[in-house]
Amino acid sequence: MKIPKGIEGDYLETKENHLFFDIKGYHHPQNRKICFLRFYPDQNGERIKEGKKYKKIYSLEERYSKLREDYPQYLFFSNELDLELQGVEIKDIKKIYTPREYYDALKTRNNLSEIEKHSKDLCELFITECSVPEDAIGISGSPMIGLNKDDSDIDLIIYGTRSGLEFQDKVKTLFKVSNNIRMYNSQEYKIHYKWRVGGSKTSYKDFLKSEKRKLHQGKFHGIDFFLRYIKSPKGWNGTYYDYNFKNLGRIKIKAKIVDSTNSIFTPCSYKIKCLKVIESNLIRNNIDLGDLNEINSFRGRFCEQARKGEEVLVEGKLEEVNYKNSKKYSRILLTDQIQDKMIIITS
Numbered sequence: 176m177k178i179p180k181g182i183e184g185d186y187l188e189t190k191e192n193h194l195f196f197d198i199k200g201y202h203h204p205q206n207r208k209i210c211f212l213r214f215y216p217d218q219n220g221e222r223i224k225e226g227k228k229y230k231k232i233y234s235l236e237e238r239y240s241k242l243r244e245d246y247p248q249y250l251f252f253s254n255e256l257d258l259e260l261q262g263v264e265i266k267d268i269k270k271i272y273t274p275r276e277y278y279d280a281l282k283t284r285n286n287l288s289e290i291e292k293h294s295k296d297l298c299e300l301f302i303t304e305c306s307v308p309e310d311a312i313g314i315s316g317s318p319m320i321g322l323n324k325d326d327s328d329i330d331l332i333i334y335g336t337r338s339g340l341e342f343q344d345k346v347k348t349l350f351k352v353s354n355n356i357r358m359y360n361s362q363e364y365k366i367h368y369k370w371r372v373g374g375s376k377t378s379y380k381d382f383l384k385s386e387k388r389k390l391h392q393g394k395f396h397g398i399d400f401f402l403r404y405i406k407s408p409k410g411w412n413g414t415y416y417d418y419n420f421k422n423l424g425r426i427k428i429k430a431k432i433v434d435s436t437n438s439i440f441t442p443c444s445y446k447i448k449c450l451k452v453i454e455s456n457l458i459r460n461n462i463d464l465g466d467l468n469e470i471n472s473f474r475g476r477f478c479e480q481a482r483k484g485e486e487v488l489v490e491g492k493l494e495e496v497n498y499k500n501s502k503k504y505s506r507i508l509l510t511d512q513i514q515d516k517m518i519i520i521t522s
Contacts, residue, residue, distance in 0.1 A: 176311065176335055176407060180271045181208050183405055183441050184315045184332040190269040192216070192246060193227060195320055196261070198271075199473055200442060201406075202415035204253075207262040208271075212238045212249070214322050222322045229322055234512065255415060257422045257494075272320050274313025274332045281314065290318050290398070294329045297395050300356065301331075305345040311338045315403070329400035336440075339404035343439055346390050358393045359386075371476050374513045384519045389479040391439065403475065404440045412498075419497040424457035426507060427490040429520070430470070435483045443478045445470040450486065457493065464505065467493075470517065472509035477517055486521040490514065 181187070185198045187210055196210035203209050212232055220228035232238050242249050242261060253260050281287060281295045294314045301307045316330030317323035333339050350358055359367065368382050391402040434446035449467045470477075470489055481487050491507040492515070509515040 176308075178273075178275065178334055178405075178408065180273055184274050184313070184403055186213070186272040186315075186320050187263060188269045188272070188320070189249075189263055190267055194246065194249070195229075195322065196249075196263060201408075201411040202413070202418070204255075204262070204415055206266075207251070207264040208268065209253075209260055209262045211235070211261045212242055212246075214317075214320070215241065215245075222317070222324060224321045231317070231322070235510070255418060256420050258420075274315040274319060275310070275334075276313075277315075277319040278313045288318070288323075289325075290323055290327050290329065293396055293398055294318060294331070297329055297331065297356075297400060300349075300353070300395075301333075301342065301346075304349050304353070305342050307333060307338060307342055308335070311335045329395060329398055330403070331400065332403050332405055334405045334407075336407045336410050339406075339439055340436075342404075343390055350390070350393065356393060356395050358390075363394070375516060377516060377518060381518045385480045385517075391475075391478055401475065406437075406440050417499050419500075421495040421497075422458070423462055423493040423495055423505070424455065425491070425514075426452065426457070426493040427454040427488070428452050428467075428507070430487055430489055432481050432483050432485050432487060433468075435481060438479050438481070441475065441478065442471055442473045443480075444472075445481065447487075447489075453488075454490075455493075462493075462505075466503065467505040467507070469496075469504065469506035470509065471506050472515075474509060477509050480517045481519055485519050488516065488518045488520050490516045 181198055182201050183199060187196050187198060187208060193216050195214040197213045198208050198210040214229045214231055216227055217230040218228055220230040222229045232241055249261055249263055251260060251262055278298055281291055298312050302309055311334045313332045315332050317327050333342055364386060368379050372382055393400060428449050429451040430447040430449050432445050433448055437444045447468060447470055489507055491509040494506050494508050496506055497503050
């Protein structure tokens with residue numbers, strides 16, 4: 176399977192300013208990559224690469240603020256997505272780092288750091304025990320670009336729609352029989368609760384309904400690991416210019432999950448049936464919600480959030496989706512750390 180460079184899970188480095196961005200999604204404009212600032216040079220930074228100190232930036236709000244203040248050239252408004260985005264023009268990219276190439280490089284090296292060794296070993300465990308094709312797995316995150324700390328996590332990518340779905344079935348067994356890999360315990364879930372949904376007013380009980388059964392995260396030799404699943408290119412559906420999104424405001428609904436097959440992938444999506452509109456703050460009054468049939472998010476916290484047949488409370492941004500100027504429907508996009516929610520209410 177041939178995977179192009181410059182997609183979800185890859186990082187890029189700018190020619191000027193020595194900034195590192197993580198690339199988002201599959202669809203990009205012809206002249207730039209949609210990506211979000213992750214590391215920037217700072218004399219007070221705790222990470223060092225080639226003699227230069229860097230800081231890691233976390234929240235989406237902080238990333239936008241940093242670019243507005245110091246690097247506004249990496250902000251642009253997308254008419255297609257109807258929102259301001261972060262991105263780097265192709266001509267300004269120094270290098271694109273890919274998880275596939277990084278994993279291949281580790282296989283030929285002997286002088287691996289502890290995090291590199293554990294990342295490589297976890298890949299090999301999944302290849303051996305879960306039948307993941309060797310060319311369908313890679314290592315992402317800060318180690319890939321040489322900006323990790325001693326306590327950095329393991330971030331893996333599994334490529335291919337079929338590979339991802341089959342792996343999900345097999346990793347359930349691996350969690351039960353392996354001595355080296357496990358799911359989180361109750362204390363660790365409490366830690367995750369603070370940084371995953373902190374400030375959102377989601378209760379710990381509601382958080383745990385989804386979190387305790389997620390298979391894309393856990394511990395390997397005591398180190399946190401996270402998985403992202405990337406669909407095969409034939410499942411990416413069109414190009415950046417085939418879509419036109421319109422912001423319709425915010426909405427809160429009760430919905431039933433009709434299909435959760437794509438809940439493991441990034442971006443994740445759920446097919447839904449809207450049962451009841453609870454609250455709405457829409458930009459106009461004549462919006463037809465009859466074609467509201469999807470929940471979508473690029474945020475990992477919403478992967479594996481609900482299963483087919485479950486009812487959920489969903490709050491987020493309502494968008495109109497126009498595909499190739501012919502197929503129209505509405506979706507709820509979950510992006511905001513504080514405001515957006517997806518909570519199981521019945522199963």
